[in-house]
Amino acid sequence: MTIAMGRAKNLRDGQEYPYEIDILKTVDLDAIMALQYLIVRNNNGLETFIPMEKDDVRADLEGDGVVVGLKIAGELKGYFMIHYIRQSDEVIRFGKDIPSIEPNSGNVCRFRHVGIHPDFRGSSLAKEMSRQVMKIAGESGFGIRYMCTVVAPTNYPSLNHQFTNRMVAVSLKKYHEEYFRLVMFQDFTSPIGVSEQGTMDIPGSNLEAIRAAFREGHVGYGLRRTDGETHILFGRALNRIFMDQGA
Ligand SMILES: CC(C)(COP(=O)(O)OP(=O)(O)OC[C@H]1O[C@@H](n2cnc3c(N)ncnc32)[C@H](O)[C@@H]1OP(=O)(O)O)[C@@H](O)C(=O)NCCC(=O)NCCS
Numbered sequence: 001m002t003i004a005m006g007r008a009k010n011l012r013d014g015q016e017y018p019y020e021i022d023i024l025k026t027v028d029l030d031a032i033m034a035l036q037y038l039i040v041r042n043n044n045g046l047e048t049f050i051p052m053e054k055d056d057v058r059a060d061l062e063g064d065g066v067v068v069g070l071k072i073a074g075e076l077k078g079y080f081m082i083h084y085i086r087q088s089d090e091v092i093r094f095g096k097d098i099p100s101i102e103p104n105s106g107n108v109c110r111f112r113h114v115g116i117h118p119d120f121r122g123s124s125l126a127k128e129m130s131r132q133v134m135k136i137a138g139e140s141g142f143g144i145r146y147m148c149t150v151v152a153p154t155n156y157p158s159l160n161h162q163f164t165n166r167m168v169a170v171s172l173k174k175y176h177e178e179y180f181r182l183v184m185f186q187d188f189t190s191p192i193g194v195s196e197q198g199t200m201d202i203p204g205s206n207l208e209a210i211r212a213a214f215r216e217g218h219v220g221y222g223l224r225r226t227d228g229e230t231h232i233l234f235g236r237a238l239n240r241i242f243m244d245q246g247a
Contacts, residue, residue: 008125021069028067035117050176052081070129077119108148149162168186195235197236213234
């Protein structure tokens with residue numbers, strides 16, 4: 001089912017192409033997996049993007065979440081996946097990182113994965129897909145209150161659209177065994193606010209300084225690029241939220 005349409009610029013030939021955003025189904029599974037592997041090859045490794053297991057993608061396509069895809073001439077060029085966290089062990093895992101989420105809460109969602117074909121980046125297509133996926137999730141009856149996700153602290157494009165979605169970074173954790181990720185969160189019922197006083201700008205590669213900022217009660221709320229490097233903006237959280245720096 002098509003839910004939005006527009007035009008996207010191909011960075012390779014400079015031309016604009018019409019796209020449609022569809023709700024994806026099981027039939028799109030292989031195309032999603034192929035696009036993930038193409039992105040990993042293009043990234044030269046797993047530092048910022050780790051492909052999802054096929055069974056997890058299938059589960060989200062079949063109702064554990066919502067997956068939208070961006071198609072150009074029928075070919076998948078992007079996808080965005082939200083996962084409904086229904087199982088209490090998953091809630092507890094995120095709840096350990098973000099204890100303002102109650103363990104029995106039934107309305108926790110996760111921005112799970114997003115990928116855009118390298119030829120079509122830089123046109124805010126991920127932001128457009130996140131708007132569409134949030135709309136569908138909001139209308140699903142699941143009743144989203146908490147949204148969480150994890151993002152590499154140096155992944156500028158990904159942090160960019162998460163901050164646009166009003167997410168804030170609340171801790172730094174080791175995920176997938178060796179990769180550090182910012183745990184990001186928002187409570188849509190009582191949004192976390194950030195003080196404009198005493199804000200700081202920390203390079204995403206400076207994990208020690210990021211840990212120290214969290215310890216001092218700051219949260220990440222924005223970013224800028226300085227000399228090609230991703231810098232995260234930190235400010236003091238106005239609401240009480242938990243922060244823990246265990247790896
Ligand atoms: C993260 C991702 C989905 C963002 O998609 P996108 O639609 O291109 O994002 P946007 O167009 O909104 O761009 C976001 C920012 O990144 C910048 N950007 C995007 N692609 C870029 C590129 N190839 N080179 C340099 N900057 C780029 C944009 O200029 C924009 O910054 P600005 O607002 O300061 O100008 C895409 O970069 C991607 O697929 N990356 C690989 C997979 C990944 O890392 N996924 C996230 C983890 S699951």
